[in-house]
Amino acid sequence: MEAKYKRVLLKISGEALAGEDHFGINEEMLKKVALQVKEISEMGVQVAVVVGGGNFWRGRTSKSMDRATADYMGMLATVMNAMALQDAFEAEGLPTRVQTAIEMREVAEPYVRRKAISHLDHGKVVIFGAGTGNPFFSTDTTAALRAAEIDAEVILLAKKVDAVYSDDPETNPNAVRYESLTHKEVLERDLKVMDSTAASLCRDNDIAIHVFALAEEGNVMKAVCGEKIGTIVR
Numbered sequence: 001m002e003a004k005y006k007r008v009l010l011k012i013s014g015e016a017l018a019g020e021d022h023f024g025i026n027e028e029m030l031k032k033v034a035l036q037v038k039e040i041s042e043m044g045v046q047v048a049v050v051v052g053g054g055n056f057w058r059g060r061t062s063k064s065m066d067r068a069t070a071d072y073m074g075m076l077a078t079v080m081n082a083m084a085l086q087d088a089f090e091a092e093g094l095p096t097r098v099q100t101a102i103e104m105r106e107v108a109e110p111y112v113r114r115k116a117i118s119h120l121d122h123g124k125v126v127i128f129g130a131g132t133g134n135p136f137f138s139t140d141t142t143a144a145l146r147a148a149e150i151d152a153e154v155i156l157l158a159k160k161v162d163a164v165y166s167d168d169p170e171t172n173p174n175a176v177r178y179e180s181l182t183h184k185e186v187l188e189r190d191l192k193v194m195d196s197t198a199a200s201l202c203r204d205n206d207i208a209i210h211v212f213a214l215a216e217e218g219n220v221m222k223a224v225c226g227e228k229i230g231t232i233v234r
């Protein structure tokens with residue numbers, strides 16, 4: 001198999017990292033992710049990762065807390081996931097740097113775009129933690145923003161579900177599964193691929209999104225090689 005892309009942005013939702021545990025980090029999932037990233041990195045593909053935090057905390061689900069505070073907590077949750085991923089990647093022999101949008105120099109580098117690009121050029125995996133650093137945003141928006149900044153060719157959106165559907169396939173057996181969509185369709189039909197801020201950022205900057213299930217082994221490789229899995233938005 002041959003890689004279709006030189007530089008990709010892999011977005012891993014927090015939920016996907018929890019696996020069957022539904023909360024926190026499932027260490028088997030961590031290892032699975034690390035092995036998949038290793039495969040594509042060894043093919044010479046430059047890999048940047050944005051990780052979510054929903055396996056620990058989501059700002060929008062708090063009922064009584066000030067939204068900005070709850071969102072900052074969510075961003076901190078993503079840093080735990082970023083550190084766990086770094087540990088798992090390095091255990092597989094993959095040199096990895098974590099850069100955070102909120103400074104915490106004792107545990108990670110601060111986000112510096114040119115440095116991130118330099119790490120990628122040197123074959124290191126770069127994990128972006130703490131989202132955009134701003135409340136009221138999501139890690140999907142972070143993925144769109146960082147992909148645009150580092151000039152990634154595609155966002156690989158590794159999720160719990162295996163594709164984009166017209167409705168939740170777990171509750172609606174008649175939900176239609178899409179193989180390909182345009183950004184406009186995602187926005188107009190309000191499909192839950194990513195939030196609308198993230199989807200419009202991708203549309204405006206012409207960033208392709210490939211949605212697939214993280215849990216299925218070999219899927220990251222298949223996506224990188226342009227195989228027909230999941231849903232492609234372009």
Ligand code: UDP
Pocket residue numbers: 012013014015051052053054055057058059060070071072073074075077078130131132133134135136137138139140141142
């Ligand atoms: N978050 C934020 N700004 C960002 C990225 C994330 O405020 O730029 C917060 C937000 O509260 C969100 C939480 O971090 O609910 C976890 O991120 P997200 O929900 O995107 O993770 P996922 O659902 O993909 O696991």
